[in-house]
Amino acid sequence: MQSSKFAPWDDPDAKPLIRFKNVTKRFGEFTAIDNLTLDIYEREFFALLGPSGCGKTTMMRMLAGFESPTEGVIELAGQDIAPVPPNKRAVNMMFQSYALFPHLSVWDNIAFGLRRDRMPKRDVEDRVEEMLRLVRLEKFAKRKPHQISGGQRQRVALARSLAKAPKLLLLDEPLGALDKKLRQDTQFELMDIQEKTGTTFVIVTHDQEEAMTVASRVAVMDQGQLMQVSTPDRIYETPNSVYVADFIGDVNIIQGRATPEGEETYRIDWSEGVQPLTAKSSNEFAAGQTCHLAIRPEKVAITAERPEDAANAVQGRVHDIAYLGNLSTYYVELPNGTIIKAQTSNTRRISRRTFTWEDTVWLSWTATAGVLLAN
Amino acid sequence: MRRFLLIAIPYAWLTVLFLVPFAIVFKISLSDYAVSIPPYVPQFDWAEGIMAFIRELDFENFVFLTEDDLYWKAYLSSLKIAISATFLTLCVGYPIAYGMARAPEEWRPTLMMLVILPFWTSFLIRVYAWMGILSNEGYLNQVLLWTGIINEPLTILNTNTAVYIGIVYTYLPFMILPVYSALDRLDGSLIEAAEDLGCSRAKAFWLVTIPLSRPGIIAGCFLVFIPTLGEFVIPSLLGGSGTLMIGKVLWEEFFSNRDWPVASAVAVILLLILVIPIVLFQRNQQKQAEAEQ
């Protein structure tokens, strides 16, 4: 039975490939990973997202076998991996620092892992050539790592980790040093490889757009804990906390007090003398409970006149405009000083745009546009 | 002008402290032995002119070195001892350097201190101390007899073994320091990467650690080999009559036989032998500097 949608995490019978069970990792007094429980399934493209120092590399290193958990168990295909040394794990890692062998050429770096498997010489050659083509470094095969650019080095590291076609591939910021065009191409190559080989990928990235593009699921981490693990669209559309909403993409956060008003509908009083807002939410809020309304800027419409049928509408003054090429973000200051961001796509030339600095405008959004969060 | 000065200083240094003395020694090696002060002829005489002086110089002493097999045997034996001793020093020094590089960060200055510490006492005193340790009634034999490992004292002093011990002991820091500095610079994640790609610990050591510490190994080997080849104090104090080293021969020619011309010829040949490893050493340093750019 092949279901059309790949979602083993929704299937209670699915066996995870990797299972973190209450894993804690301490370095001396410092807790890098804090009682973390997580399942990652076979053929997943799992992205770890989080601020610097939140423990992403530490998780990778535990999977690769360079660190062992202080508490808890990590299972790979149902087996506790603690006693398995790194060279016996069907896991390859691309290091954040690349860790290329400086005394070996690009070619030999990529061939290094294959040779350890006593692969026949011809096969090694074919495989290395294939990898070089993939990362577009055919011309640089003979160079040493110190003779190529930072982005090229990153690609060598990627090729080296891909070469052995492991069951599980750990990529620690694999594309950070590449320009946008090459990064997008490589992202698609990675997804392609993943589709062809069925390798499970765990990828660390600082680029949320990248996580959104490639990942089957995204985990947002903070200080050694998982804040939310979900599919990219759910993380974006229904973040479970202000932290996640704020971390992924641009967002307006409006703090206020909720009052139930009919089924799954709340009135939000958020500022003295301003009309209350209306929002729908499946999360329960008690009367008077503090709540945060998170609305993405692209869900806020900007108009000159007050729209007739909008559930929420506020008036303000254009404080600033950020021109992003295809999009423009308007920073609108409300009478009470709050700044709300609204984003529109630039379908016209910039000289003909409708609003400019200091214009008085109306911002509006529907009751379902935002997410109502408790914290 | 400033650039000229900057280059001039090392060249002046080299000229005064190396080229001029070498020219003098070379001139003496072309002279003949004589019972006079200084003990060789010809002496330069303004009255006769430079041509007459040069006409009297010849390569007789160098020819003599090839005729008496004592000399080339001494050169060969020195080479053999220097090569073996360098290898032994590497075998002892590498593990020490490796241990130092992997020791906790806060211990390293102390360990480094311990390696350098012996330099604080005179080299001669330390070699004499080894005589006390290695002699038949020495501490080593006493301990071994007392623990019952041996029944009769071992004869170590005045053998080649004692010379090797002395050389390894004396030159060990020259091996440890460059190897340590190479290992210290080695990025630990490279070993992890090697293991990640399927190497065992030992294999990773062989394929990554050794090649990457090679510049340090080469530098250390030259730093031990070059002074060992002409070493005189250690073989004359710890070695026996069977220990043949060119440094000792040189000393005897000079001070016992007072044959300055032959001694100078021995020294010139020794220098020529040493030029080869020194040039190789320079090459290695240069290549390393280029690789690090």
Ligand SMILES: Nc1ncnc2c1ncn2[C@@H]1O[C@H](COP(=O)(O)OP(=O)(O)OP(=O)(O)O)[C@@H](O)[C@H]1O
């Ligand atoms: N060997 C170690 N000893 C002590 N502390 C460590 C060690 N390794 C990591 N840490 C700490 O653990 C925390 C998590 O580190 P980690 O490298 O996993 O961060 P990261 O999420 O990968 O960050 P970045 O995005 O900057 O790479 C950091 O605060 C770091 O200082």
Ligand SMILES: [Mg+2]
């Ligand atoms: Mg990291």
